[in-house]
Amino acid sequence: RKEVEQDPGPFNVPEGATVAFNCTYSNSASQSFFWYRQDCRKEPKLLMSVYSSGNEDGRFTAQLNRASQYISLLIRDSKLSDSATYLCGGGDDKIIFGKGTRLHILP
């Protein structure tokens, strides 16, 4: 089993819809988890950190389920500008990333 796994997508979602991604991890010792957004040929940008059960920032909600070893990201009222690749990662020193999930918001 890979350390961090994500559905690569693409997810094609109409504007205004709610979309959810899941990410599973194998290292149960990790305390810190992250969601990054990456636009084409750009660097990853930190979207949210998750240290306990969850975190919310505006339209974005991240949740951590330690028992099942997954992290989720929920985007509400999606915008065209949300189109990007979303990277999930975990780790307390280095971050182990998944391959990313591509999201296309359709007008």
Place this chain on the structure above:
Amino acid sequence: DTGVSQNPRHKITKRGQNVTFRCDPISEHNRLYWYRQTLGQGPEFLTYFQNEAQLEKSRLLSDRFSAERPKGSFSTLEIQRTEQGDSAMYLCASSLDTPYEQYFGPGTRLTVT
């Protein structure tokens, strides 16, 4: 601009040549990380420093790769005798000790011909 900076942004080199990349972290961050990313993959960890000490190196970091952070500020990543498989985006990130949020620089895109 107080973010992470990397130079050069692009590097094209011939197989067998040596290349060196530089990363300047966010000024108050004492941790500095190097990652490599290829198309369709997430960033893969290479190595990281806490101040000037190199604390961990990935198995991906072959003997041809060396990284330094001599004064605990900027860092360099050198690749000797480049191979076509080294073509990738090399990303640098920095963070505080805690919390661990890492902030990435724009990357150096290496093409080995």
